[in-house]
Amino acid sequence: MIExxxxxxxxxxxxxxxxxxxxxxxxxxxxxxxxxxxxxxxELIRQKKRNLRIYTCGSEHDLDILTxxxxxxxxxxxxxxxxxxxLAPNLRRRIKEGKVKFEDYSNLAMxxxxxxxxxxxxxxPIRHMIGSDMLEKTQLRKDKAKVIxxxxxxxxxxxxxxxxxxxxxxxxxKADMQGNVQLYGxxxxxxxxxxxxxxxxxxxxxxxxxxxIRRAPDLTAIxxxxxxxxxxxxxxxxxMQVYGLYDYDLPHLQMYMQMCxxxxxxxxxxNEWILDVGNHKGLLKKIGAKRLKELRADPxxxx
Amino acid sequence: xxxYTSTEMMAVCGAHAxxxxxxxxxxxxxxxxxxMLAKVxxxxxxxxxxxxxxxxxxxxxxxxSVADSRLGYRAAASIGLIxxxxxxxxxxxxxxxxxxxxxxxxxxxxxxxxxGDFDAPKVRLPGSGGxxxxxxxxxxxxxxxxxxxxxxxxxxxxxxxxGHLSGPGSRExxxxxxxxxxxxxxxKCQMDxxxxxxxxxxxxxxxxxxxxxxxxxxxxxxxxxxDVPITAEPTKHxxxxxxxxxxxxxxxxxxxK
Numbered sequence: 001m002i003e004x005x006x007x008x009x010x011x012x013x014x015x016x017x018x019x020x021x022x023x024x025x026x027x028x029x030x031x032x033x034x035x036x037x038x039x040x041x042x043e044l045i046r047q048k049k050r051n052l053r054i055y056t057c058g059s060e061h062d063l064d065i066l067t068x069x070x071x072x073x074x075x076x077x078x079x080x081x082x083x084x085x086x087l088a089p090n091l092r093r094r095i096k097e098g099k100v101k102f103e104d105y106s107n108l109a110m111x112x113x114x115x116x117x118x119x120x121x122x123x124x125p126i127r128h129m130i131g132s133d134m135l136e137k138t139q140l141r142k143d144k145a146k147v148i149x150x151x152x153x154x155x156x157x158x159x160x161x162x163x164x165x166x167x168x169x170x171x172x173x174k175a176d177m178q179g180n181v182q183l184y185g186x187x188x189x190x191x192x193x194x195x196x197x198x199x200x201x202x203x204x205x206x207x208x209x210x211x212x213i214r215r216a217p218d219l220t221a222i223x224x225x226x227x228x229x230x231x232x233x234x235x236x237x238x239x240m241q242v243y244g245l246y247d248y249d250l251p252h253l254q255m256y257m258q259m260c261x262x263x264x265x266x267x268x269x270x271n272e273w274i275l276d277v278g279n280h281k282g283l284l285k286k287i288g289a290k291r292l293k294e295l296r297a298d299p300x301x302x303x
Numbered sequence: 304x305x306x307y308t309s310t311e312m313m314a315v316c317g318a319h320a321x322x323x324x325x326x327x328x329x330x331x332x333x334x335x336x337x338x339m340l341a342k343v344x345x346x347x348x349x350x351x352x353x354x355x356x357x358x359x360x361x362x363x364x365x366x367x368s369v370a371d372s373r374l375g376y377r378a379a380a381s382i383g384l385i386x387x388x389x390x391x392x393x394x395x396x397x398x399x400x401x402x403x404x405x406x407x408x409x410x411x412x413x414x415x416x417x418x419g420d421f422d423a424p425k426v427r428l429p430g431s432g433g434x435x436x437x438x439x440x441x442x443x444x445x446x447x448x449x450x451x452x453x454x455x456x457x458x459x460x461x462x463x464x465x466g467h468l469s470g471p472g473s474r475e476x477x478x479x480x481x482x483x484x485x486x487x488x489x490x491k492c493q494m495d496x497x498x499x500x501x502x503x504x505x506x507x508x509x510x511x512x513x514x515x516x517x518x519x520x521x522x523x524x525x526x527x528x529x530d531v532p533i534t535a536e537p538t539k540h541x542x543x544x545x546x547x548x549x550x551x552x553x554x555x556x557x558x559x560k
Contacts, residue, residue, distance in 0.1 A: 031355050031384065032370030057384060058432055079432035083331055084367040084553075087428065095427050102427070104416060104463075106435035107354060108388035115385060127393055128439040130477045131465040134431065137421050155478045185375050186356030187383035243372040243381075250367075301363075303372035 006210065008177045009230045013280055016201050016231045017043040020052070020167055026072075027114060027163060027197050028056035028063075029170030030237065031188025032083055033248050036062040037169045037203055039236040039280045045069040046275060053140075055114075055163050057107045057189050061240060061253060064088040065274065067100060068266045074140060076103040076163075078110050085253060089260035101139040105129070109145075109160050111189040116162025117196030123159045125150075130158050168197025171237050172222075173244060175204035179227025180213040180220050185243025185302065187221065194222050203233040205245055235284055235292060246295040247303045249287075307537050309490035310558025312509055313447055314340055314545055315537040316488040317401065320445045324348045325398040326391075328437050331369050333447050334401030336545065336554055343544050352391060354433040356382045365553050369433075388436045395480050400441030402434050402464065403448050406456050409503050409523045411446065411466030411484035411496060413438060414459040421461060431463050438464035443485040450489035455521035467501035490558065492517050493534055494525075502526055507534040 017040065020026070030036030041062045044052070052072040054063065058079030066072040068090030081087050094100045105113070106128050116124035123146075129135055130147060135158065138144045143161055150157045170190045174182040181202055183190065194200050202222070207230070213220060236242075239249035239256070259265035277283040284292065297303050307315075310333065317337020321327055323346040329338040339362075342349045350359045355370035359379035366373045375381050391397055405428050406414035415434055419425030438444055444466075448454060466484045468474055474483055486506070487494040493506040504526035508514055514531050537545070549555045 033368035034355060034370035034372065077430065079430050080427070081429035083369070087426070091427065095424065098423070100427075102430075104430050106388075106431045107384060107433040108393060108436040111384040111389070127478055127480065128436045130439070131462070131468050131474070131479065132431075132435055133416075133421075133462045134435065137461070139422075156476075157478065184381075185372060186370060186381045188355060188370065189384045191383060192385070241372050243375055247372065248367070297372070301373075301376050303364075303376070 006178065009179045009227060010177050010207065011229050011231060013039060013043050013231050013233055016040070016229050017047050019199070020044065020049055022049055023051045024167055025053045025055065025165045027165035027168040027193040028054045028059060029168070029188070029190045029193050030059060030062070031186065032058055032060065033240045034186060034188065035171040035237050035242050036060065036240050037171050037236065038062050038238055038240060039233045040169055040203055041066050042274045042283065043280065044071050045270065046279070055110065055165055057110045060088065061256060064090045065270070067091045067094050068260065069270060070094070070099070073100045075100070076105065076110070076140065078105050078107040082253065082257065085257050089257060090266055093263060103138060103140045103144055104134050105160070106134070111192060113160050113163040114189050114192035114196050116160070117164040118192050121162060123161055125157045125159055127157065130156060163196060165197045166199065168193045168200045169203070170194055171203045171242065172205070173242060174206050174208045175202050175230050176208055176210045176213045176224070177230060178210060179224035179230050180210070181222035181227065182219045183221035191221060194226050200227050201229045201231060202227050203231045203236045205234055205236060205242060207232050233280060238287065241303060244302045245297050247297060249295055305536060305539050305542060307542055308555065308558030310555055311537060311542060311545055312534070313488050313490055315541050316493055316534065317445060317447055318344060318541070320486050321346050321349055321399060326350045326352060326396060328352050328354070328392065328397050328400040328441055330401060330403065331366055332403065333554055334403070335366065336548055337401065337447065339548050340541065340545050343548070344541060352387055352397065354384060354387045356384060356387055358382060358387065365549055388433050392436050392440045395440060397440065398442040399445060400437035401445050401447060402437060404446055404454065406454050406459050407446065407466065407487070408456055408459050410468060410470060410501055411487070411503055412459055412462050412468060413446070413464040413466060414461050416463045417461040419460060435464040438466070438481065439479050440481040443482045446484055446487045448489060450491040450520060452520040452522055455523060457523045467496065470501050471499065491520070497526060504528065505531050507532045509534045510536060
């Protein structure tokens, strides 16, 4: 039998971020505290990327550091705050400075826009957002949404422009070197993001063998044929959480909220936790093995 | 006499609004406690759903985020957003949704996006998240937030999520399938909506709060009936159960005695 070639899509975090050009549009994975691309965001800051536009449902600390560092100041999103802890402090300041532009959608609207991108159709219908100011008030797009009379029923329906971003970036628990991805716990809108973006980067907590993938194909949430690059990034969502692997670092998040009350505090945070550590490995060293171990999930609970 | 805080009172009012067997969409914070309390008291068959993807949860520890791994523990399913806000919510399969608000108007329309002018806002709030989706399609909406006159406005700075819009028939005209807001719970009182005019009205005042106080602490003409009842106090059993759900006081520590 002739053996198929095994493509190795693995690259380093630095290489992956280098592929993102200034001005790129990125569909951003993770949902709330769950599996956000934190390490990817920090490397975007280290490489001083500029003028990005991010599309996502809801993100928190990850987007706030990108806003603070002025890597990304344009957002098409549904939610931007640090749940349970407060409004996003850097965002608050950059908005006061008049630097940030938003296009507000609902969570389902953003997820459907990604689904539309994945299906390669130009728009998706939704029964939500109608009657709200989200339809009329715009800052970034002329074509934010349209209300039409349904050609079949005659009833009003909202049409949303699909998203096919330059890059789709998600975090996952496990992937093989060909980009077959196992996602555990909730999926948010990640399945749609990966299938709809032009270039897809998966940050995997662990690289597993293709044999392990093929032993349980039903666990593959994303077949490798959608994935362009795989990056091995343990603790890639710290200080947030990854189901089954580690919990969020609440004292760190509380410290972040405290420090970022002022611009000086944010600059200090950025220097200490993002720039001075040099790279992701340096960050993990700074957090320390003891703390990382404490954050490790109890397998019975998943957190 | 039982002692309780204003926050505990809110959580208990939220719980009372859930009926057994209902499918409940909860956000994090007090609504979660309300829904969970209902489940451990009078509504054991309530099914709680979180937009992040966890369906029919039985979490042991309290969650900070709607996507918190804690909600995955013993959930019946962990799926995705198109499942929860699409198939379930827009599909018309959710009975009741809990929401917060920074501002509401007399028709229960909700602002969670901007305070001040949209182009140069004083504050950018979190935005819709799933709020607009829930307000559009859940069978009915329960709003929970602490009472502040500046939250009950004649005109919203921004309409994020639809209440009864401009009154009777306006939701139906736009094809919204959900019933809209049915109850507002604050730390001072409960309000509901007149079935004919769809305008907000005072339902009950919490013990120690006067009708006049509420009247002065809303910025529109509040419809007030002749005899406004006093909200029933939480029972000892309810308080025990509630405190057991939040032993560290993550949400409950905030209220006043």
